[in-house]
Amino acid sequence: xxxxxxxxxxxxxxxxxxxxxxxxxxxxxxxxxxxxxxxxxxxxxxxxxxxxxxxxxxxxxxxxxxxxxxxxxxxxxxxxxxxxxxxxxxxxxxxxxxxxxxxxxxxxxxxxxxxxxxxxxxxxxxxxxxxxxxxxxxxxxxxxxxxxxxxxxxxxxxxxxxxxxxxxxxxxxxxxxxxxxxxxxxxxxxxxxxxxxxxxxxxxxxxxxxxxxxxxxxxxxxxxxxxxxxxxxxxxxxxxxxxxxxxxxxxxxxxxxxxxxxxxxxxxxxxxxxxxxxxxxxxxxxxxxxxxxxxxxxxxxxxxxxxxxxxxxxxxxxxxxxxxxxxxxxxxxxxxxxxxxxxxxxxxxxxxxxxxxxxxxxxxxxxxxxxxxxxxxxxxxxxxxxxxxxxxxxxxxxxxxxxxxxxxxxxxxxxxxxxxxxxxxxxxxxxxxxxxxxxxxxxxxxxxxxxxxxxxxxxx
Amino acid sequence: xxxxxxxxxxxxxxxxxxxxxxxxxxxxxxxxxxxxxxxxxxxxxxxxxxxxxxxxxxxx
Numbered sequence: 001x002x003x004x005x006x007x008x009x010x011x012x013x014x015x016x017x018x019x020x021x022x023x024x025x026x027x028x029x030x031x032x033x034x035x036x037x038x039x040x041x042x043x044x045x046x047x048x049x050x051x052x053x054x055x056x057x058x059x060x061x062x063x064x065x066x067x068x069x070x071x072x073x074x075x076x077x078x079x080x081x082x083x084x085x086x087x088x089x090x091x092x093x094x095x096x097x098x099x100x101x102x103x104x105x106x107x108x109x110x111x112x113x114x115x116x117x118x119x120x121x122x123x124x125x126x127x128x129x130x131x132x133x134x135x136x137x138x139x140x141x142x143x144x145x146x147x148x149x150x151x152x153x154x155x156x157x158x159x160x161x162x163x164x165x166x167x168x169x170x171x172x173x174x175x176x177x178x179x180x181x182x183x184x185x186x187x188x189x190x191x192x193x194x195x196x197x198x199x200x201x202x203x204x205x206x207x208x209x210x211x212x213x214x215x216x217x218x219x220x221x222x223x224x225x226x227x228x229x230x231x232x233x234x235x236x237x238x239x240x241x242x243x244x245x246x247x248x249x250x251x252x253x254x255x256x257x258x259x260x261x262x263x264x265x266x267x268x269x270x271x272x273x274x275x276x277x278x279x280x281x282x283x284x285x286x287x288x289x290x291x292x293x294x295x296x297x298x299x300x301x302x303x304x305x306x307x308x309x310x311x312x313x314x315x316x317x318x319x320x321x322x323x324x325x326x327x328x329x330x331x332x333x334x335x336x337x338x339x340x341x342x343x344x345x346x347x348x349x350x351x352x353x354x355x356x357x358x359x360x361x362x363x364x365x366x367x368x369x370x371x372x373x374x375x376x377x378x379x380x381x382x383x384x385x386x387x388x389x390x391x392x393x394x395x396x397x398x399x400x401x402x403x404x405x406x407x408x409x410x411x412x413x414x415x416x417x418x419x420x421x422x423x424x425x426x427x428x429x430x431x432x433x434x435x436x437x438x439x440x441x442x443x444x445x446x447x448x449x450x451x452x453x454x455x456x457x458x459x460x
Numbered sequence: 461x462x463x464x465x466x467x468x469x470x471x472x473x474x475x476x477x478x479x480x481x482x483x484x485x486x487x488x489x490x491x492x493x494x495x496x497x498x499x500x501x502x503x504x505x506x507x508x509x510x511x512x513x514x515x516x517x518x519x520x
Contacts (some may be wrong), residue, residue: 012512061476092478148513207515207516218503224498293490295506298502298503298506299499301498301499301502301503302499302503304496304499305499305500305503308492308496315499316477316479319479320477320478320479320480323480323482323485324482328485331485332485332488332491333492335474335481335485335489335492336490336492336493336495336496337492337496338473338477338479339469339470339473339474339477339493340496340497340500341500343502343504344504345502347503347504347506348500348503348509349514349515349516350508350512350513350514350515351503351508352514352515353514353515354506354508354512354514356515360487397495405476422481
Protein backbone atom coordinates (compact mmCIF):
# COMPACT_ATOMS: atom_id res chain seq x y z
CA UNK A 1 0.00 0.00 0.00
CA UNK A 2 2.73 2.42 -0.97
CA UNK A 3 0.62 4.46 -3.36
CA UNK A 4 -2.62 4.97 -1.52
CA UNK A 5 -3.24 8.39 -3.01
CA UNK A 6 -3.65 7.14 -6.58
CA UNK A 7 -5.36 3.86 -5.71
CA UNK A 8 -8.83 3.16 -6.93
CA UNK A 9 -11.74 2.96 -4.52
CA UNK A 10 -12.07 -0.70 -5.48
CA UNK A 11 -8.44 -1.42 -4.57
CA UNK A 12 -8.73 0.41 -1.25
CA UNK A 13 -11.91 -1.50 -0.40
CA UNK A 14 -10.18 -4.80 -1.29
CA UNK A 15 -7.19 -3.98 0.93
CA UNK A 16 -9.43 -3.05 3.83
CA UNK A 17 -11.53 -6.18 3.31
CA UNK A 18 -8.54 -8.52 3.31
CA UNK A 19 -6.87 -6.82 6.25
CA UNK A 20 -3.86 -5.41 4.40
CA UNK A 21 -4.72 -2.01 5.83
CA UNK A 22 -7.23 -0.66 8.33
CA UNK A 23 -9.88 1.89 7.44
CA UNK A 24 -8.39 4.12 10.13
CA UNK A 25 -5.00 4.09 8.40
CA UNK A 26 -6.67 4.93 5.09
CA UNK A 27 -8.53 7.86 6.62
CA UNK A 28 -5.51 9.14 8.52
CA UNK A 29 -3.44 9.09 5.34
CA UNK A 30 -6.25 10.88 3.49
CA UNK A 31 -6.51 13.58 6.15
CA UNK A 32 -2.78 14.18 6.14
CA UNK A 33 -2.74 14.48 2.32
CA UNK A 34 -5.57 17.00 2.51
CA UNK A 35 -3.67 18.96 5.18
CA UNK A 36 -0.52 18.87 3.06
CA UNK A 37 -1.91 19.71 -0.34
CA UNK A 38 -5.22 21.39 -0.07
CA UNK A 39 -3.66 24.75 0.76
CA UNK A 40 -2.64 24.80 -2.88
CA UNK A 41 -5.54 22.97 -4.53
CA UNK A 42 -8.28 24.64 -2.47
CA UNK A 43 -10.66 21.78 -3.18
CA UNK A 44 -12.04 21.40 0.34
CA UNK A 45 -14.15 23.92 2.23
CA UNK A 46 -14.82 21.58 5.19
CA UNK A 47 -12.93 18.56 6.49
CA UNK A 48 -14.98 16.23 8.65
CA UNK A 49 -12.02 14.59 10.39
CA UNK A 50 -13.62 13.49 13.65
CA UNK A 51 -16.62 12.01 11.92
CA UNK A 52 -14.43 10.22 9.37
CA UNK A 53 -12.19 8.68 12.01
CA UNK A 54 -15.17 7.49 14.02
CA UNK A 55 -16.65 5.97 10.89
CA UNK A 56 -13.34 4.29 10.06
CA UNK A 57 -13.26 2.72 13.52
CA UNK A 58 -16.77 1.40 12.94
CA UNK A 59 -15.62 -0.19 9.67
CA UNK A 60 -12.58 -1.70 11.40
CA UNK A 61 -14.80 -3.03 14.19
CA UNK A 62 -16.91 -4.82 11.62
CA UNK A 63 -19.99 -2.70 12.31
CA UNK A 64 -20.14 -1.51 8.71
CA UNK A 65 -19.34 -3.52 5.62
CA UNK A 66 -20.07 -3.25 1.92
CA UNK A 67 -18.41 -2.84 -1.45
CA UNK A 68 -16.97 0.56 -0.50
CA UNK A 69 -15.93 -0.25 3.07
CA UNK A 70 -13.06 2.03 4.06
CA UNK A 71 -13.16 4.19 0.92
CA UNK A 72 -12.86 7.94 1.62
CA UNK A 73 -15.02 10.30 -0.41
CA UNK A 74 -16.04 13.95 -0.41
CA UNK A 75 -19.02 15.91 -1.72
CA UNK A 76 -19.63 19.25 -3.39
CA UNK A 77 -20.78 21.57 -0.64
CA UNK A 78 -24.36 21.72 -1.89
CA UNK A 79 -24.94 18.26 -0.37
CA UNK A 80 -26.33 18.36 3.15
CA UNK A 81 -23.79 17.10 5.67
CA UNK A 82 -25.20 16.70 9.17
CA UNK A 83 -23.74 19.39 11.41
CA UNK A 84 -22.67 21.77 8.62
CA UNK A 85 -24.58 24.60 6.96
CA UNK A 86 -25.10 23.73 3.29
CA UNK A 87 -23.11 26.52 1.63
CA UNK A 88 -23.80 25.78 -2.03
CA UNK A 89 -20.74 27.91 -2.69
CA UNK A 90 -22.38 31.06 -1.38
CA UNK A 91 -21.68 33.50 1.43
CA UNK A 92 -25.35 33.83 2.30
CA UNK A 93 -25.97 30.14 2.98
CA UNK A 94 -23.17 30.04 5.56
CA UNK A 95 -25.69 31.57 7.96
CA UNK A 96 -28.09 28.66 7.55
CA UNK A 97 -28.72 26.28 10.40
CA UNK A 98 -26.47 23.22 10.23
CA UNK A 99 -28.10 20.36 8.35
CA UNK A 100 -29.73 17.83 10.65
CA UNK A 101 -29.34 14.92 8.28
CA UNK A 102 -26.98 13.87 5.52
CA UNK A 103 -28.23 13.95 1.96
CA UNK A 104 -29.63 10.63 0.77
CA UNK A 105 -26.68 9.92 -1.53
CA UNK A 106 -24.21 10.35 1.35
CA UNK A 107 -26.33 8.00 3.45
CA UNK A 108 -26.32 5.42 0.67
CA UNK A 109 -22.57 5.61 0.08
CA UNK A 110 -21.90 5.31 3.81
CA UNK A 111 -24.27 2.38 4.01
CA UNK A 112 -21.98 0.73 1.44
CA UNK A 113 -19.04 1.41 3.74
CA UNK A 114 -17.62 4.60 2.24
CA UNK A 115 -16.37 7.31 4.60
CA UNK A 116 -17.16 11.00 4.14
CA UNK A 117 -14.07 13.15 4.75
CA UNK A 118 -15.39 16.57 3.80
CA UNK A 119 -17.24 19.06 1.62
CA UNK A 120 -15.84 20.61 -1.54
CA UNK A 121 -15.49 24.03 -3.13
CA UNK A 122 -17.88 24.95 -5.94
CA UNK A 123 -19.05 27.88 -8.05
CA UNK A 124 -21.64 29.99 -6.26
CA UNK A 125 -25.07 28.33 -6.27
CA UNK A 126 -23.74 26.06 -9.06
CA UNK A 127 -24.25 28.78 -11.70
CA UNK A 128 -20.73 28.38 -13.04
CA UNK A 129 -18.43 26.45 -15.36
CA UNK A 130 -15.07 27.71 -14.01
CA UNK A 131 -14.64 26.32 -10.49
CA UNK A 132 -13.81 29.81 -9.29
CA UNK A 133 -15.45 31.10 -6.14
CA UNK A 134 -15.47 34.65 -4.91
CA UNK A 135 -15.86 33.70 -1.26
CA UNK A 136 -13.63 30.63 -0.95
CA UNK A 137 -11.14 31.36 -3.72
CA UNK A 138 -10.74 29.29 -6.89
CA UNK A 139 -10.28 25.55 -6.81
CA UNK A 140 -7.03 24.84 -8.68
CA UNK A 141 -6.35 22.28 -11.37
CA UNK A 142 -3.90 19.64 -10.08
CA UNK A 143 -2.38 19.33 -13.58
CA UNK A 144 -1.44 23.01 -13.57
CA UNK A 145 -2.44 25.04 -10.55
CA UNK A 146 -2.58 28.27 -12.56
CA UNK A 147 -5.53 26.76 -14.44
CA UNK A 148 -9.21 26.27 -13.74
CA UNK A 149 -10.71 23.01 -12.53
CA UNK A 150 -13.89 23.74 -14.43
CA UNK A 151 -17.18 24.03 -12.64
CA UNK A 152 -19.34 24.16 -10.99
CA UNK A 153 -18.18 20.96 -9.24
CA UNK A 154 -14.62 22.36 -9.23
CA UNK A 155 -13.53 21.06 -5.84
CA UNK A 156 -14.83 17.61 -6.80
CA UNK A 157 -12.56 17.62 -9.85
CA UNK A 158 -9.56 18.99 -7.96
CA UNK A 159 -9.90 16.59 -5.01
CA UNK A 160 -10.02 13.46 -7.17
CA UNK A 161 -7.43 14.51 -9.78
CA UNK A 162 -5.19 15.78 -6.97
CA UNK A 163 -5.15 12.36 -5.30
CA UNK A 164 -6.89 13.62 -2.15
CA UNK A 165 -9.82 11.17 -2.45
CA UNK A 166 -10.61 8.46 -5.03
CA UNK A 167 -14.26 9.46 -5.28
CA UNK A 168 -16.32 12.63 -5.11
CA UNK A 169 -19.92 13.61 -5.74
CA UNK A 170 -20.93 16.59 -7.83
CA UNK A 171 -24.03 18.02 -9.43
CA UNK A 172 -24.66 18.64 -13.11
CA UNK A 173 -27.40 20.99 -14.32
CA UNK A 174 -25.83 21.92 -17.65
CA UNK A 175 -22.43 20.22 -17.45
CA UNK A 176 -21.10 20.76 -13.93
CA UNK A 177 -19.83 17.17 -13.55
CA UNK A 178 -18.67 16.72 -17.15
CA UNK A 179 -16.82 20.05 -17.42
CA UNK A 180 -14.57 19.51 -14.37
CA UNK A 181 -14.10 15.85 -15.38
CA UNK A 182 -12.83 17.16 -18.71
CA UNK A 183 -10.57 19.89 -17.37
CA UNK A 184 -9.17 17.71 -14.56
CA UNK A 185 -8.84 14.51 -16.62
CA UNK A 186 -11.34 12.29 -14.78
CA UNK A 187 -14.18 9.92 -15.44
CA UNK A 188 -17.52 11.50 -14.57
CA UNK A 189 -21.02 10.07 -14.69
CA UNK A 190 -24.10 12.19 -15.18
CA UNK A 191 -26.87 9.61 -14.93
CA UNK A 192 -30.30 9.81 -16.55
CA UNK A 193 -32.42 12.67 -15.20
CA UNK A 194 -34.43 11.21 -12.32
CA UNK A 195 -32.12 8.26 -11.70
CA UNK A 196 -30.47 9.41 -8.45
CA UNK A 197 -32.43 11.19 -5.73
CA UNK A 198 -31.50 14.79 -4.99
CA UNK A 199 -33.04 14.67 -1.52
CA UNK A 200 -31.00 16.74 0.90
CA UNK A 201 -29.06 18.74 -1.68
CA UNK A 202 -29.35 22.45 -2.36
CA UNK A 203 -31.14 22.91 -5.71
CA UNK A 204 -30.36 25.14 -8.64
CA UNK A 205 -32.78 24.29 -11.48
CA UNK A 206 -35.15 21.51 -10.49
CA UNK A 207 -36.05 20.86 -14.15
CA UNK A 208 -32.42 20.06 -14.96
CA UNK A 209 -30.48 19.19 -11.79
CA UNK A 210 -28.68 15.84 -11.69
CA UNK A 211 -26.23 14.37 -9.15
CA UNK A 212 -23.43 11.93 -9.85
CA UNK A 213 -19.88 10.72 -9.15
CA UNK A 214 -16.39 11.64 -10.40
CA UNK A 215 -13.56 9.11 -10.12
CA UNK A 216 -10.27 8.01 -11.68
CA UNK A 217 -11.64 4.73 -13.01
CA UNK A 218 -14.80 3.42 -14.62
CA UNK A 219 -15.03 0.65 -12.05
CA UNK A 220 -15.16 3.23 -9.25
CA UNK A 221 -17.88 5.21 -11.01
CA UNK A 222 -19.92 2.02 -11.29
CA UNK A 223 -19.33 0.99 -7.66
CA UNK A 224 -20.49 4.37 -6.40
CA UNK A 225 -23.36 4.59 -8.86
CA UNK A 226 -24.70 1.16 -7.94
CA UNK A 227 -24.54 2.03 -4.26
CA UNK A 228 -26.57 5.20 -4.85
CA UNK A 229 -29.37 3.94 -7.12
CA UNK A 230 -33.00 3.48 -6.17
CA UNK A 231 -36.06 5.66 -5.73
CA UNK A 232 -36.58 8.12 -2.90
CA UNK A 233 -39.83 9.90 -2.26
CA UNK A 234 -38.06 12.97 -0.92
CA UNK A 235 -37.31 14.01 -4.51
CA UNK A 236 -40.39 14.30 -6.74
CA UNK A 237 -38.05 14.33 -9.74
CA UNK A 238 -36.64 10.91 -8.86
CA UNK A 239 -38.11 8.14 -10.99
CA UNK A 240 -39.97 5.39 -9.23
CA UNK A 241 -37.96 2.59 -10.74
CA UNK A 242 -35.79 -0.07 -9.21
CA UNK A 243 -31.99 -0.02 -9.32
CA UNK A 244 -30.32 -1.31 -12.49
CA UNK A 245 -26.90 -2.41 -11.21
CA UNK A 246 -24.13 -1.99 -13.78
CA UNK A 247 -21.03 -3.41 -12.09
CA UNK A 248 -21.37 -6.85 -13.66
CA UNK A 249 -22.09 -5.44 -17.13
CA UNK A 250 -18.94 -3.34 -17.54
CA UNK A 251 -16.80 -5.94 -19.24
CA UNK A 252 -19.26 -6.95 -21.92
CA UNK A 253 -17.18 -5.11 -24.53
CA UNK A 254 -18.42 -3.34 -27.62
CA UNK A 255 -20.02 -6.29 -29.32
CA UNK A 256 -23.39 -5.39 -30.80
CA UNK A 257 -23.10 -1.67 -30.07
CA UNK A 258 -23.70 0.84 -32.86
CA UNK A 259 -21.83 4.04 -32.05
CA UNK A 260 -21.81 7.32 -33.98
CA UNK A 261 -20.09 10.66 -33.64
CA UNK A 262 -22.17 13.81 -33.20
CA UNK A 263 -21.63 16.06 -36.23
CA UNK A 264 -22.64 19.59 -37.19
CA UNK A 265 -22.91 21.70 -34.05
CA UNK A 266 -20.53 19.33 -32.24
CA UNK A 267 -17.83 19.70 -34.91
CA UNK A 268 -17.70 23.51 -34.66
CA UNK A 269 -16.68 25.99 -31.97
CA UNK A 270 -13.80 24.03 -30.49
CA UNK A 271 -10.06 24.18 -30.16
CA UNK A 272 -7.83 21.55 -31.77
CA UNK A 273 -7.38 19.56 -28.55
CA UNK A 274 -11.13 18.94 -28.34
CA UNK A 275 -11.35 17.72 -31.95
CA UNK A 276 -8.24 15.62 -31.49
CA UNK A 277 -9.65 13.93 -28.38
CA UNK A 278 -12.88 12.99 -30.18
CA UNK A 279 -10.84 11.79 -33.19
CA UNK A 280 -8.87 9.45 -30.94
CA UNK A 281 -11.95 8.02 -29.28
CA UNK A 282 -13.73 7.70 -32.64
CA UNK A 283 -10.78 5.80 -34.10
CA UNK A 284 -10.58 3.48 -31.09
CA UNK A 285 -14.28 2.71 -31.42
CA UNK A 286 -14.11 2.26 -35.21
CA UNK A 287 -16.72 4.94 -35.70
CA UNK A 288 -17.21 5.69 -39.35
CA UNK A 289 -20.21 7.98 -39.37
CA UNK A 290 -21.48 11.26 -38.03
CA UNK A 291 -25.01 11.67 -36.79
CA UNK A 292 -26.81 15.02 -36.73
CA UNK A 293 -28.77 15.92 -33.64
CA UNK A 294 -31.55 18.28 -34.72
CA UNK A 295 -31.86 21.89 -33.53
CA UNK A 296 -28.96 21.65 -31.07
CA UNK A 297 -28.34 25.40 -30.85
CA UNK A 298 -31.99 25.92 -29.99
CA UNK A 299 -31.80 23.15 -27.40
CA UNK A 300 -28.88 24.89 -25.77
CA UNK A 301 -30.79 28.19 -25.86
CA UNK A 302 -33.82 26.60 -24.22
CA UNK A 303 -31.66 25.03 -21.49
CA UNK A 304 -30.02 28.41 -20.96
CA UNK A 305 -33.42 30.11 -20.55
CA UNK A 306 -34.87 27.51 -18.19
CA UNK A 307 -31.70 27.68 -16.12
CA UNK A 308 -31.61 31.44 -15.78
CA UNK A 309 -35.34 31.77 -15.06
CA UNK A 310 -35.64 28.89 -12.58
CA UNK A 311 -32.43 29.99 -10.91
CA UNK A 312 -33.79 33.52 -10.65
CA UNK A 313 -37.03 32.29 -9.12
CA UNK A 314 -35.12 30.22 -6.56
CA UNK A 315 -32.97 33.16 -5.47
CA UNK A 316 -35.39 36.09 -5.87
CA UNK A 317 -35.88 36.58 -2.14
CA UNK A 318 -32.13 36.72 -1.51
CA UNK A 319 -31.70 38.96 -4.55
CA UNK A 320 -34.18 41.40 -3.06
CA UNK A 321 -32.68 41.59 0.38
CA UNK A 322 -28.96 40.88 -0.06
CA UNK A 323 -27.89 41.38 -3.67
CA UNK A 324 -24.47 42.68 -2.65
CA UNK A 325 -23.67 39.38 -0.91
CA UNK A 326 -23.79 37.41 -4.19
CA UNK A 327 -20.89 36.82 -6.50
CA UNK A 328 -21.49 39.67 -9.00
CA UNK A 329 -21.25 37.29 -11.98
CA UNK A 330 -24.03 35.18 -10.53
CA UNK A 331 -26.12 38.10 -9.29
CA UNK A 332 -26.21 39.95 -12.59
CA UNK A 333 -27.23 36.82 -14.51
CA UNK A 334 -29.94 36.03 -11.98
CA UNK A 335 -31.35 39.57 -12.01
CA UNK A 336 -31.64 39.30 -15.80
CA UNK A 337 -33.11 35.81 -15.41
CA UNK A 338 -35.96 37.19 -13.32
CA UNK A 339 -37.03 39.35 -16.27
CA UNK A 340 -37.50 36.62 -18.89
CA UNK A 341 -41.05 36.74 -20.32
CA UNK A 342 -43.12 33.77 -19.14
CA UNK A 343 -44.10 32.83 -22.72
CA UNK A 344 -40.46 32.05 -23.47
CA UNK A 345 -40.27 29.66 -20.54
CA UNK A 346 -43.40 27.81 -21.58
CA UNK A 347 -42.16 27.52 -25.14
CA UNK A 348 -38.76 26.31 -23.90
CA UNK A 349 -40.42 23.47 -21.98
CA UNK A 350 -42.56 22.55 -24.99
CA UNK A 351 -39.53 22.63 -27.23
CA UNK A 352 -37.76 20.38 -24.73
CA UNK A 353 -40.30 17.62 -25.33
CA UNK A 354 -40.08 18.09 -29.09
CA UNK A 355 -36.30 17.82 -28.98
CA UNK A 356 -36.40 14.80 -26.67
CA UNK A 357 -38.71 12.96 -29.05
CA UNK A 358 -36.50 13.83 -32.04
CA UNK A 359 -33.31 12.65 -30.31
CA UNK A 360 -34.97 9.45 -29.07
CA UNK A 361 -35.84 8.65 -32.68
CA UNK A 362 -32.13 8.90 -33.52
CA UNK A 363 -31.43 6.33 -30.83
CA UNK A 364 -33.52 3.80 -32.76
CA UNK A 365 -30.60 3.56 -35.16
CA UNK A 366 -27.68 3.96 -32.77
CA UNK A 367 -26.81 2.82 -29.23
CA UNK A 368 -24.43 5.60 -28.25
CA UNK A 369 -23.13 8.94 -29.51
CA UNK A 370 -19.78 10.54 -28.81
CA UNK A 371 -19.21 14.30 -28.63
CA UNK A 372 -16.70 16.71 -27.10
CA UNK A 373 -17.18 17.47 -23.40
CA UNK A 374 -15.65 20.95 -23.50
CA UNK A 375 -14.51 23.24 -26.32
CA UNK A 376 -10.97 23.35 -24.90
CA UNK A 377 -8.75 22.11 -22.08
CA UNK A 378 -8.46 24.15 -18.87
CA UNK A 379 -8.23 27.94 -19.30
CA UNK A 380 -6.20 30.02 -16.86
CA UNK A 381 -7.79 30.96 -13.57
CA UNK A 382 -9.25 34.43 -14.00
CA UNK A 383 -9.48 34.15 -17.77
CA UNK A 384 -12.76 35.78 -18.79
CA UNK A 385 -12.96 35.11 -22.52
CA UNK A 386 -11.74 32.70 -25.18
CA UNK A 387 -11.96 32.61 -28.94
CA UNK A 388 -14.03 29.94 -30.66
CA UNK A 389 -14.17 29.95 -34.46
CA UNK A 390 -12.90 33.52 -34.50
CA UNK A 391 -15.48 34.88 -32.07
CA UNK A 392 -14.49 36.06 -28.60
CA UNK A 393 -16.88 34.60 -26.02
CA UNK A 394 -17.19 34.59 -22.22
CA UNK A 395 -15.61 31.46 -20.71
CA UNK A 396 -18.11 31.22 -17.89
CA UNK A 397 -21.18 30.75 -20.06
CA UNK A 398 -19.58 28.86 -22.95
CA UNK A 399 -17.60 26.00 -21.41
CA UNK A 400 -20.87 24.09 -21.44
CA UNK A 401 -21.90 24.48 -25.07
CA UNK A 402 -21.46 20.73 -25.70
CA UNK A 403 -22.81 19.43 -22.40
CA UNK A 404 -25.87 21.67 -22.11
CA UNK A 405 -27.87 20.31 -25.09
CA UNK A 406 -27.45 16.75 -23.73
CA UNK A 407 -28.42 17.21 -20.07
CA UNK A 408 -31.33 19.34 -21.35
CA UNK A 409 -33.13 16.07 -22.12
CA UNK A 410 -31.61 14.08 -19.29
CA UNK A 411 -29.57 11.59 -21.32
CA UNK A 412 -26.99 9.59 -19.36
CA UNK A 413 -23.39 10.51 -20.14
CA UNK A 414 -19.98 9.26 -19.10
CA UNK A 415 -17.15 11.75 -19.58
CA UNK A 416 -13.95 9.88 -20.47
CA UNK A 417 -10.56 11.62 -20.19
CA UNK A 418 -8.00 11.71 -22.98
CA UNK A 419 -4.38 12.46 -22.06
CA UNK A 420 -2.36 15.39 -23.32
CA UNK A 421 -0.28 18.26 -21.95
CA UNK A 422 -3.58 19.13 -20.28
CA UNK A 423 -6.33 16.51 -20.24
CA UNK A 424 -9.70 16.90 -21.94
CA UNK A 425 -12.72 14.61 -21.98
CA UNK A 426 -15.16 13.20 -24.50
CA UNK A 427 -18.83 12.53 -23.78
CA UNK A 428 -20.21 9.02 -24.27
CA UNK A 429 -23.96 9.61 -24.56
CA UNK A 430 -26.52 6.80 -24.23
CA UNK A 431 -30.33 6.58 -24.40
CA UNK A 432 -32.32 7.24 -21.21
CA UNK A 433 -31.81 4.62 -18.46
CA UNK A 434 -28.91 2.98 -20.35
CA UNK A 435 -26.01 4.15 -18.19
CA UNK A 436 -24.71 0.60 -18.65
CA UNK A 437 -24.02 1.23 -22.35
CA UNK A 438 -22.02 4.41 -21.74
CA UNK A 439 -20.09 2.75 -18.91
CA UNK A 440 -19.34 -0.34 -21.01
CA UNK A 441 -17.87 1.82 -23.76
CA UNK A 442 -15.92 3.85 -21.19
CA UNK A 443 -14.56 0.65 -19.68
CA UNK A 444 -13.45 -0.60 -23.09
CA UNK A 445 -11.63 2.68 -23.73
CA UNK A 446 -10.03 2.54 -20.30
CA UNK A 447 -8.91 -1.07 -20.57
CA UNK A 448 -7.34 -0.43 -23.97
CA UNK A 449 -5.47 2.59 -22.58
CA UNK A 450 -7.23 5.15 -24.78
CA UNK A 451 -9.02 6.92 -21.94
CA UNK A 452 -7.22 7.09 -18.61
CA UNK A 453 -7.06 9.50 -15.72
CA UNK A 454 -3.54 10.83 -16.12
CA UNK A 455 -1.56 11.48 -13.00
CA UNK A 456 -0.62 15.14 -12.49
CA UNK A 457 3.06 16.04 -12.53
CA UNK A 458 4.87 16.42 -9.19
CA UNK A 459 2.52 14.01 -7.52
CA UNK A 460 4.24 11.03 -5.99
CA UNK B 461 -34.36 46.44 -28.96
CA UNK B 462 -32.33 49.56 -28.11
CA UNK B 463 -30.49 49.96 -24.82
CA UNK B 464 -32.91 52.71 -23.88
CA UNK B 465 -35.96 50.51 -24.42
CA UNK B 466 -34.28 47.64 -22.63
CA UNK B 467 -33.32 49.89 -19.73
CA UNK B 468 -36.95 50.98 -19.42
CA UNK B 469 -37.98 47.30 -19.35
CA UNK B 470 -35.31 46.54 -16.74
CA UNK B 471 -36.44 49.45 -14.56
CA UNK B 472 -40.09 48.45 -14.76
CA UNK B 473 -39.33 44.78 -14.12
CA UNK B 474 -37.01 45.56 -11.22
CA UNK B 475 -39.69 47.72 -9.60
CA UNK B 476 -42.31 45.03 -10.11
CA UNK B 477 -40.05 42.30 -8.71
CA UNK B 478 -38.75 44.36 -5.80
CA UNK B 479 -35.16 44.26 -7.05
CA UNK B 480 -32.67 47.08 -6.66
CA UNK B 481 -30.11 47.52 -9.39
CA UNK B 482 -27.13 49.61 -8.41
CA UNK B 483 -25.62 51.76 -11.17
CA UNK B 484 -22.53 49.56 -11.51
CA UNK B 485 -24.70 46.48 -12.07
CA UNK B 486 -26.71 48.03 -14.88
CA UNK B 487 -24.39 47.21 -17.77
CA UNK B 488 -23.81 43.55 -16.87
CA UNK B 489 -27.52 43.04 -16.17
CA UNK B 490 -28.38 44.54 -19.57
CA UNK B 491 -25.70 42.44 -21.25
CA UNK B 492 -27.01 39.27 -19.61
CA UNK B 493 -30.60 40.09 -20.45
CA UNK B 494 -29.62 40.76 -24.07
CA UNK B 495 -28.07 37.28 -24.30
CA UNK B 496 -31.05 35.66 -22.59
CA UNK B 497 -33.57 37.40 -24.83
CA UNK B 498 -31.58 36.37 -27.88
CA UNK B 499 -31.80 32.77 -26.65
CA UNK B 500 -35.50 33.38 -26.04
CA UNK B 501 -36.03 34.65 -29.58
CA UNK B 502 -34.36 31.54 -30.96
CA UNK B 503 -36.68 29.33 -28.94
CA UNK B 504 -39.79 31.39 -29.82
CA UNK B 505 -38.93 31.16 -33.52
CA UNK B 506 -39.43 27.41 -33.55
CA UNK B 507 -42.89 26.42 -34.84
CA UNK B 508 -44.66 24.00 -32.51
CA UNK B 509 -48.16 22.58 -32.96
CA UNK B 510 -50.96 23.77 -30.68
CA UNK B 511 -51.06 20.41 -28.95
CA UNK B 512 -47.35 20.37 -28.06
CA UNK B 513 -47.03 19.37 -24.41
CA UNK B 514 -44.40 20.89 -22.14
CA UNK B 515 -41.71 18.49 -20.92
CA UNK B 516 -42.63 18.32 -17.21
CA UNK B 517 -45.83 16.41 -16.54
CA UNK B 518 -47.54 16.89 -13.20
CA UNK B 519 -48.87 13.75 -11.59
CA UNK B 520 -51.64 14.17 -9.05
